[in-house]
Amino acid sequence: MTPPFADRKARRAHTGRPVLDAIVTELAAADAELEERVVGREEIYRGRYIVLEKDTIVRPDGSESSRDIVVHPGAVVVAPLDAEGRLCLVIQYRLAGGGAMLELPAGTLDVHDGVVEDPESAAHRELEEETGYRAGRMDRLGGYYSAPGFLTEYLSLFLATDLRPALEDRLSPDADERIRLVRLHWRDAISAIDAGVIEDSKSIAGILLLARRLEAQGR
Numbered sequence: 001m002t003p004p005f006a007d008r009k010a011r012r013a014h015t016g017r018p019v020l021d022a023i024v025t026e027l028a029a030a031d032a033e034l035e036e037r038v039v040g041r042e043e044i045y046r047g048r049y050i051v052l053e054k055d056t057i058v059r060p061d062g063s064e065s066s067r068d069i070v071v072h073p074g075a076v077v078v079a080p081l082d083a084e085g086r087l088c089l090v091i092q093y094r095l096a097g098g099g100a101m102l103e104l105p106a107g108t109l110d111v112h113d114g115v116v117e118d119p120e121s122a123a124h125r126e127l128e129e130e131t132g133y134r135a136g137r138m139d140r141l142g143g144y145y146s147a148p149g150f151l152t153e154y155l156s157l158f159l160a161t162d163l164r165p166a167l168e169d170r171l172s173p174d175a176d177e178r179i180r181l182v183r184l185h186w187r188d189a190i191s192a193i194d195a196g197v198i199e200d201s202k203s204i205a206g207i208l209l210l211a212r213r214l215e216a217q218g219r
Contacts, residue, residue: 011143011154033060036067049073049108072153073116076123077106077206079141080131080160085219087189087207088131088163091180097199102182102192104203105130106155119156128166130179136162141209146202157206159213186211 010031014021040056051071058064080088087104094101107126110117123138143156184192189207192198198207 035060036065039064068150070151070153072108072151073111074109074119074152074154074156075106075146075202076109076119076126077104077155077157077202078123078127078138078160079104079157079206079210080127080133080135080163081186081210082163082183084185085187085214086183086185088133089182089184089189089203090130091182093178094200101200102198102203103200104206106202120158123156123158123160127160128170129172131181132166132170133160133163134166135160136164141206141213144205155202155205157209159210186214 010027012024012027014024036057036059038055039058042054042056043051044054045052049072053069053071055067055069056064057067082088089102090105091100091102093099105126107122107129109119109122120138120140124135127138128134137160139159139161141157141159143154145151146153146155186207189198190211193204193207198204
């Protein structure tokens with residue numbers, strides 16, 4: 001599950017927009033000028049989904065330091081949008097957050113024999129497990145790192161539409177998941193972010209990215 005360091009690279013590409021492409025070029029130059037080269041790696045802990053490792057790094061000036069890194073296979077976030085413009089959100093208890101949180105459906109990519117699950121397949125699976133719905137269409141909206149200061153987790157965001165109940169052979173939530181379903185119009189979801197009702201960063205980023213697309217469509 002622990003990928004080589006060479007696989008942990010920022011995911012960016014030129015856009016065809018001069019202002020943004022200039023920044024992409026500057027970031028590429030910074031990759032070379034500021035790179036922290038890993039010269040040692042120690043695994044501290046291996047859990048169900050994550051690995052905690054201590055990396056010894058050498059800076060461009062030759063000085064050494066260490067970094068505590070949590071290695072994660074990646075995850076998906078799904079924005080299920082029904083015909084009335086409502087998002088299917090879920091309420092889950094989050095021990096680390098100290099209480100229940102309102103979130104977009106999401107989940108970790110499965111890993112089997114070292115092969116990481118395809119994000120779109122995972123999006124369909126997580127949607128069905130957490131909401132009881134299947135999507136006739138699943139579109140990737142983008143992606144983002146959740147906490148790149150210490151965590152390798154990269155989240156792929158999908159928009160799920162043409163929703164229909166998964167009546168037969170429905171995939172159920174994991175045994176340790178207790179989930180409640182909430183429907184909220186996407187504009188009300190933005191208000192929930194502004195009011196601090198939605199505190200989950202992956203959901204905040206996902207809802208705001210979706211909102212930009214819907215507003216551009218005049219929704």
